[in-house]
Amino acid sequence: MKVSVVGSGYVGLVTGMGFVKLGNEVIFVDVDERKVKMINNAEPPIYEKGLEELMKEFRGKYRATKDYHEAVLNSDVTFIAVGTPSREDGSIDLKYVESAAKAIGEALKEKDSYHVIVVKSTVLPGTTEEVVKPLIEDHSGKKAFRDFGLAMNPEFLREGVALRDFLNPDRVVIGVQDERTKQVLEKLYKPIKAPKLITDIKTAEMIKYASNAFLATKISFANEIGNICKKLGIDSWKVFEGVGLDHRISPHFFRTGIGWGGSCFPKDVKALIKKAEEIGEEPLILKAVLEVNERQPLRLIELLKKHVPELEGKTVGVLGLAFKPGTDDVRETRAYPIIKKLLEEGARVIAYDPRAMENFRRFYPDVGEKITYANSSSEVLDATDVILIVTEWKEFEELDYSGKIVVDGRRVKAAEKTAKIYEGVCW
Ligand SMILES: NC(=O)c1ccc[n+]([C@@H]2O[C@H](COP(=O)([O-])OP(=O)(O)OC[C@H]3O[C@@H](n4cnc5c(N)ncnc54)[C@H](O)[C@@H]3O)[C@@H](O)[C@H]2O)c1
Ligand SMILES: O=c1ccn([C@@H]2O[C@H](COP(=O)(O)OP(=O)(O)O[C@H]3O[C@H](CO)[C@@H](O)[C@H](O)[C@H]3O)[C@@H](O)[C@H]2O)c(=O)[nH]1
CATH class of the missing domain: 3.40.50.720 (NAD(P)-binding Rossmann-like Domain)
Structure with a gap:
């Protein structure tokens, strides 16, 4: 299949190269000239194990551009993998998703055949249908689910082992509404051996937040117990070795220490808290999870x-x-x-x-x-x-x-x- 990926950062580049490895041709789009040049020279602009080797091996099967038209007109499916950072108040900043959706819409105007757009960026429930869809429709003059397909396909890879995670995930979640889009994504993911969960679009969006919030909670919980252990002269790693043997709990993500950082857990927990408050819910656990983590270092x-x-x-x-x-x-x-x-x-x-x-x-x-x-x-x-x-x-x-x-x-x-x-x- 011919795939384009908008946003060539940790997720875009890794998933795009993953699709290349699975036999597809990929066009990367980025606004950052330096990244475009580096990718075209088969040099990864980020460090991720195995990426450079893969880029060298599959030279010619992918290219990068700043031009959305080139990417959309020469592919069957476009993934949006731009950043969704936090604003000052912790709420999600959708400016990159919005500009990507507009530019995809403009490019789509010139295309006659059916094209599928997939949101891979982590976005709050409702974003794909209430923000991305109208922007693409307005800028293309076309109708979603009739003239073009739309889906949400969250990504669960971890940095450092990103390629391995992308190619061997625990699951693939595909949030879709129409049959045609579903078939395109099922075909694309066919070589990946993992359970495939098909949901509606906003459920897929929520699965991503619930997963990250749970993992962050697990670590903050372990750290809270760990702080108590420290005062009592107990080794919390031994404690969680024992706790993790319970198959209902699992031993993973119990490493106590100075807490979680990274580009995802902090911003996603904060965005979920903000969203909950916006709809009149008080997320007591999530707030405590964040506070434990802020004190820990x-x-x-x-x-x-x-x-x-x-x-x-x-x-x-x-x-x-x-x-x-x-x-x-x-x-x-x-x-x-x-x-x-x-x-x-x-x-x-x-x-x-x-x-x-x-x-x-x-x-x-x-x-x-x-x-x-x-x-x-x-x-x-x-x-x-x-x-x-x-x-x-x-x-x-x-x-x-x-x-x-x-x-x-x-x-x-x-x-x-x-x-x-x-x-x-x-x-
Ligand atoms: N990093 C991870 O481990 C990870 C894992 C799963 C999901 N996610 C989610 O994936 C998304 C991307 O995260 P990331 O870490 O890859 O971000 P990143 O900042 O590494 O990459 C984003 C890229 O998008 C480019 N960009 C911004 N606006 C653009 C536009 N309008 N058109 C084209 N390119 C544009 C930037 O130049 C950058 O190269 C986020 O929503 C994140 O929450 C990240
Ligand atoms: O037992 C643990 C495990 C992790 N961490 C810390 O937690 C943070 C996040 O680690 P990890 O989850 O391995 O890295 P990420 O690349 O941020 O991946 C998370 O965030 C991604 C972006 O959403 C998701 O796709 C992944 O599934 C999710 O694991 C790091 O600071 C780790 O040091 C701990 O303190 N203890």
Whole structure:
């Protein structure tokens, strides 16, 4: 099939390349000239394991453009995978989805054959039918479900293992209204071996929010229990090993520590809270889930102060800046509130991350420009005896922490074994 993907970020590029691997031809659309150029040179603009190899292997089976007409006129189905960030008040900002829908509509005006548009971006229930559909109809002069197909197909991939997740998902959710669109998506997803759940459009939208909210809740719950465990001298990882053996609960997403960051959980939980309030519901659990998560990273500093009461003028080493290992993404990384607090307390910070230093400096200039970046993790260890572990990169397991005070937000076993003084957040 000929597929176009609007928005070539973590989701757009990975799903597009996934479709290429499954035998389709893909045209990527992005407003960012740099990304378009890089993709056309088979260079991934983001770091994601296996992506570069795939782009090199399938050169010629995909291309990128800034031109919506080129993409829509030369494909059968267009996925919208642009960002849906939070506004200042936590509500969802649909400006990228709206501009994509308008531009797709304009391009569709010139097309005679049936075309399917699929919203893959995470959007609140009602958005596809109440925002995207009228914009495409107005700008194309065509009628949804008659002249063009419309669907919502949420994405569940995790960064760092995104390609693997896309190609081997736990499920594929397809929210559709008309039979023709359903058939197109079933054909496209046929090679993927996973349960396929067909729903109406707004149910598909809600499945995505309920999934992310549940996973965020699971981690905040584990962290709350973990904080209690810490005071009682109990290892919460052992506790959740026991809890997770219950098949009704499952062992996944129980890693206690400094909480969840990333481009999805924070913004999606906040957007769901806002939506609930807008319709007169008070989401008590979701608000608590968020609050636990906001407090969690600062526990690292509290624990540090037990051993280094005065941070003024002290050099603190920070290992890890990405929101999780395996990615260069720093959106909502726990490293930000931690480093901000360290600087407020007058500490000097030397940090290292194998992939995310550039992004951290650019994304958070208020703190990113005030810290020193090391060339390696051992350079951090050479520079100071006080170390905070923020992201559990594998290479941090290979270090010797002898003689160091280590406060660990993610549980790096090597530090636990070798540090002079070791504190884990919830263990
Ligand atoms: N990152 C994830 O792990 C993940 C997983 C599942 C779902 N999602 C959802 O997928 C969506 C995309 O997330 P992401 O992390 O890939 O975002 P991203 O910021 O990495 O990528 C978005 C891309 O869209 C481009 N863009 C913006 N406006 C455009 C327009 N009008 N036309 C063409 N391109 C445009 C941007 O330049 C950027 O390259 C979000 O709704 C997110 O919630 C993300
Ligand atoms: O037991 C755990 C698991 C994760 N985390 C943290 O939670 C955050 C998110 O991790 P993860 O879910 O692995 O990464 P994402 O790439 O943000 O993926 C989530 O968000 C995506 C975007 O919506 C969804 O598609 C995925 O299914 C969902 O897992 C990170 O900061 C992790 O450190 C924990 O603290 N403890």
